Amino acid sequence: MIAPQGRCYWAVVPFSPAQPFRIYAGTERAPLAVTTTAIVNAARKGDPQFDAIVPVKARPVLVLTELLAPFDEVLALRLRTFDKLSAAEQQRVREHQEDALFHLEPAAFAGLPQENAAIVSALVRVPVGAIATERELGTLNENELRVVHERVARAHGLRLDMLALEQAQQLIKRLQEPGP
């Protein structure tokens, strides 16, 4: 069992399918280009399932979670290579002035072909079978991982206020309990 949280690996990641969906229609004809409405309308006639042709790409990803048992899946972020950023943008990312792009220190991510940033809004769900776990490309330290989690929550507007409040209430309750 691997513990991939905070680590970077090569993975095979599909792009999210978007309309027009290319639906496989056998070897004799080209795929059908179908809209969301057409597929939803077809669903009203039963429970049909189709094979959509989805582009996939091998890319490094930063894994945010441990394996979600029993599904053997993780949440991960896509990365942005520095060669696609201007010199000024690179510097802003290195100085953590871009909240949505988390800088991956080259020294800690020596397995990556070049300097990268994790795109905190670009979440993907990846089955562990699609991750090349035999070779780790780098790892975040605990503090960096906390910051990335915080930024992912902020980027996606996750409502964690009640969770934090409940944790605080439990902590207060424990502190108020008489000691041994």
Added chain:
Amino acid sequence: MDTVRIPGDRVRVPNLRPGTAAAVHRYDKERAFMLHPDDFHRLTALEELAAAALAISPIEFSEVAVEAHRDESTPGQSIIDPDELLALFGE
């Protein structure tokens, strides 16, 4: 917290002073609590204050962040040439 309004003639409510809660028990289990209105409003205001203090501020996406997300989430040209695919993956 949602509040359910119940007419006063539908339930028997004890006289409660501020700072005192009445716990309604049944078979040793807590069923409900009744509070003086001042306490209820103070507690709900505190809860709202805590929730507001703990709410996370959204990230503002710069142009470079938006472009990075869009570009890395948009497929480029896929390889579909059979000879090229065979050269990459073999038989």
